[in-house]
Amino acid sequence: xxxxxxxxxxxxxxxxxxxxxxxxxxxxxxxxxxxxxxxxxxxxxxxxxxxxxxxxxxxxxxxxxxxxxxxxxxxxxxxxxxxxxxxxxxxxxxxxxxxxxxxxxxxxxxxxxxxxxxxxxxxxxxxxxxxxxxxxxxxxxxxxxxxxxxxxxxxxxxxxxxxxxxxxxxxxxxxxxxxxxxxxxxxxxxxxxxxxxxxxxxxxxxxxxxxxxxxxxxxxxxxxxxxxxxxxxxxxxxxxxxxxxxxxxxx
Ligand SMILES: Nc1ncnc2c1ncn2[C@@H]1O[C@H](COP(=O)(O)OP(=O)(O)OP(=O)(O)O)[C@@H](O)[C@H]1O
Numbered sequence: 001x002x003x004x005x006x007x008x009x010x011x012x013x014x015x016x017x018x019x020x021x022x023x024x025x026x027x028x029x030x031x032x033x034x035x036x037x038x039x040x041x042x043x044x045x046x047x048x049x050x051x052x053x054x055x056x057x058x059x060x061x062x063x064x065x066x067x068x069x070x071x072x073x074x075x076x077x078x079x080x081x082x083x084x085x086x087x088x089x090x091x092x093x094x095x096x097x098x099x100x101x102x103x104x105x106x107x108x109x110x111x112x113x114x115x116x117x118x119x120x121x122x123x124x125x126x127x128x129x130x131x132x133x134x135x136x137x138x139x140x141x142x143x144x145x146x147x148x149x150x151x152x153x154x155x156x157x158x159x160x161x162x163x164x165x166x167x168x169x170x171x172x173x174x175x176x177x178x179x180x181x182x183x184x185x186x187x188x189x190x191x192x193x194x195x196x197x198x199x200x201x202x203x204x205x206x207x208x209x210x211x212x213x214x215x216x217x218x219x220x221x222x223x224x225x226x227x228x229x230x231x232x233x234x235x236x237x238x239x240x241x242x243x244x245x246x247x248x249x250x251x
Contacts, residue, residue: 003067006031006170006200007052007083012061014047014224021047023224024061029170029217034192034201036211039221040244045204048221049172052202053085054078065170082169086159086176094148098139098158101147102130105165129165137161137191153184157191164195171195173203177210189214212236220244 007029014022022044029035037045050056052063054075062071065083073081092101106126134143137157142150147158156176163171176192177185189210192201205211211218212232220227220241228238235241 004030005064006066007202008064009048009052010062010064012048012051012063013059014044014051014056015059021224022051022058025221025224025226027219027226029200029202031200032196032198033216034196034203034214035217035219036215037202037204037219037221038206038208038211039227042223043221044224045221046174047224049085049174049204052078053083053172079166082167083172084163084166084168084170085172085174086163092147092155092158092162095146097144097146098134098150098161099130099143101158102133102161102165103127105162106130106133108166133161133164136164136194138187151184153180153187156180156184156188160188160191160195168199170200170202173201173205175204175206177205177207185210208236 005028007027009025009027012022012025012027013020025044025048027037027048037048039045047056051058054070054073058071062069064070065078065081068081070078070081070083079085093104096104103126106129131143134140137160139154139157139161142154147155150158160176173192176188180188185207192203192214195201203215215232217230218232218235219229220235220238222244227244228235228241
């Protein structure tokens, strides 16, 4: 179903014993946008991601993906339907080369052997697709390098390649800039912008200058609830958002 929103949650709620980590969150992610989920530590961002990818079961509420209710779906089914979270199912094998990692990702069956037996999945087309993905994420000169020996930012690029191998329609990125310095940040931000051209990206990110530069829409969470939502220029002027960040020591 091709509605305006690829992903919607309705009153999404997660309660841990005696503690509400996510409370009645109504998230709307527009198709072909880059959408950020930000908020102070403990705001519930990771919990929302875990709910969306079915690693946690919501206490209440619904999750609609492409108009379909996926609240009760299994993680592999969600990934198969095109919502794929990076840095989680795209684990990189450190002793294998970049090329081997991407080829393995391309053969990953995602809980079904169906992809394996697609006629066009001949070894040759798989290898060509692997080289294309490696080029797309800027790892051409690293294609024979051992994954575990790659510089940090390049490892992240490889993780993005292995996620792209699953052909996500909606890509969920979990703090893609974490632990990176200036040059790597710029490279990965540009890469996200490129891969977002024909898909939707939802990301949790602490680096606000990256969010400001990259994202069309920002949802600010605080204590499990949506505090504000909109473009960065608007959200960053919101007194409640300024208060939430200053109040918890974030810049
Ligand atoms: N399995 C759990 N059991 C109990 N409480 C939990 C569990 N997982 C998360 N929480 C609590 O829920 C709240 C939200 O946590 P969450 O990790 O989603 O926040 P976050 O916004 O991702 O934070 P950070 O930016 O620090 O990663 C926190 O108070 C956390 O302690």
